[in-house]
Amino acid sequence: MRNTVGTHVRTEIASIATMATFQQAIQTLQHRELRTLYVVDQDHRLVGLLPDYLLVKALLHNSGDQPEISRLMCTTPTVLLSETLMSVAAPLFREARFDALPVTHDGRLLGELRRSDAIAWLLESQTDEAESMVEQPEPATPPLKGPTFLKRSILASTRIETSHGNPTE
Template identity: 30%
Template sequence: MLVREIMTVPAHSLPLGASMEVAIQLLARAHVSALPVVDPDRRVVGIVSEADVLRVHLVPDPRAHLRPVEAPEDPWPTTLDEVMTPDPVTVMESADVADVGQLLADTGWKSVPVTHDGRLVGIVSRSDILRALTTSDSSIRRHLTREFAELGRARWVVSVNEGQVTVSGTRGKREARLAEVMASAVAGVRRVVVTPSNPAQSRAEGHQPAR
């Protein structure tokens, strides 16, 4: 499963030099945890997160403190350039979702910008990945049946059980490999088993898609 198959498009973003007020409003309105910051060519030059905003814009409430609250020494930032993380990590749209999922798990990030030729094309989040993993068996079966029919392979029979896809009716190693690759690319598929018409060519040992 590739990032471009599950990413959110278009990605909300902010131009370099945007005000903090605009950044706060967009974070709240779009219900996202972070926003890429782009230059005029849509190249990602920074990222601003909810945490960045909270660190600099929450004013202590005197009622919650026994001692007087001191005013901050530095003035409040007015543009996101002052608080964003420059040169953030991005992933390509052709990246493996398994690798991106591991990146998000290891770093604790909730999302990461997606680029093509260095330009922002989307954003992929933990929730995007989770939604892909919860694709129903019936949806997977309908999708593959339609894809195979459009390819002129309506004779291939598809069954799906808890994310495991079984494709039967292929002829020869080339068809078996094609069915395996196509099924492995579908969101929510955990394992693929191909059983050709000729038992001698069986690939029934199964294939585990990269995740």
């Protein structure tokens, strides 16, 4: 099973340079029918997000000036690293706040992980877990717990007292 965010990342995203104009941002969002633009520097490092609602807000409050992208964008987005385990990333989508999160590697934008990707992974992991439970027969003897020296002692006798005075089988 694929366990890291990097194995689920979607690379078909839209990014714009920090020097892009307000008009270029609007055109890119409209043309690509997106909800968020990722703002990157010349080294393709993520510097911010520009959600469509911020562009709408700027258009509604615009007095004829073209606002700078750097003044509109969110500069402290929640970011996932490509190495992040899906079991850590999936709960971030529990709240309706995130539809997609940017994925980076060494600060460079790789793509995004969407809520639908997290749902697919959760369903897949539940199926895999159920299948593994069915495929593995119950052991004839219960698994031994504790340090190795206790395991050896347990093999020699059926009961042994632990340091807490509780019997271990």
